[in-house]
Amino acid sequence: MAKGNHRRFGNIRQLPPGRFQASYLGPDGRRRMAPETYERKGDAERALTLIEARMISGEWTDPDRGKIKLQDYAETWISQRPGLRPRTLDLYRWLLKKHVTPYLGNAAVGKLSTAMIRQWRADLLGNGVSVSVAAKAYRLLRAVLMTAAEEDHILSHNPCRIRGAGDEHAQERPVLTVAQVFELADLVGRRPVGNVRKLKDNAYRLRFQRHGEMRTHPEVFTTRADAERALWKMGTDGRADRTHDRRFRALVLLATFASLRWGEVSALRRSDIDLGAGTVRIRVAFVERSTGGLVLGPPKSKAGRRTVGIPQAIVQALREHIATYVQDDPGALVFPGAKGGPLRRSGFNTRTRWVGVVKEMGVPGLHFHDLRHTGNMLAAESGVGLKDLMARMGHDNVRAAMIYQHAVRGADKAITDAIDRQLEKRDDDEDGSAGVLAPVG
Structure with a gap:
């Protein structure tokens, strides 16, 4: 310390009550007061020494900020x-x-x-x-x-130091068999023939078709939802005729066997599918905001932009779908919604009665994303290396540039062929036994 109250770092002054106050210049040239006053001058000096040490070591934080x-x-x-x-x-x-x-x-x-x-x-x-x-x-x-x-040096260290607090343990998700995937693809388009009419007393009357003839259900229902559930159950157990809308069949098959996310498959355009080469190109994806708005943007990761081989066993289903439901325009959506715009997940779930269908199949709680998980598991069984699998699935890794070198060549062809071999066995697996549980990768 220099003579008097002049110090090499900081100043100390005695307040009228007799306590000592320390002050110092911060790195920005502004004078700041120590966070407290001290009973003894030596305590104030030690406080300044500690503050100076933190500045020298880069650990000082701005108390005002x-x-x-x-x-x-x-x-x-x-x-x-x-x-x-x-x-x-x-x-x-x-x-x-x-x-x-x-x-x-x-x-x-x-x-x-x-x-x-x-x-x-x-x-x-x-x-x-x-x-x-x-x-x-x-x-x-x-x-x-x-x-x-x-970055802002407001804290000397991050106080979030609770071991394991940020860990999530994902539940095991169902993996469908190949036979179950084809069964699901067919079931999502089957609908009972009938209608529900509201009566004057706020009750609901159900009419249904049986063997081509419209009939009236003997029961009157208190809510429209009860009547609609009864109609779907009658279609399931054969008491009502059913129609078969095949517009979602190819969507289920492609999402599964090409390992596509919902946002990716719903954003596909006609020009993205090359049936001659047997490939699908993923360039963009739809994202649904919490506000309900749809945003078209890049896929989930940089590796999400990729080209994936389509198993030959589902090419015919795609060819029929495109010829029947897709406009003759390179920019036309492959899987449009009811009015021609983007297909929303909620609309898909409602029109396919997804929850009831998967329950009927014996896999209650199955999510659409589990189809991608099923495709990933089938791809993994091909025996190719991790990098090649990540390229097909659209996952990032530290050598992301290598991913694009594998698109529709070499390893990806091996994956596609391996899936094809498994699809060829589906006739031997028609019992549709329940899928196994496996952790989501």
């Missing part, structure tokens, strides 16, 4: 993230509003501690939030506070 509320900082963080996919953006905003802000939103970022984060997570789980959702919220908060610590 640390006063910003977590809600405000996190909202800015989300708005400034480059390249977020629309659904990811919606998810982050929902997690922040639903599971972070109500608990920690008013807390100053600079005051957050591991103990506070631990209590927040315990409160989420205690209030019935699932482990999966809590893990998503934790990973978001960890990413936000990582920026606060490493």
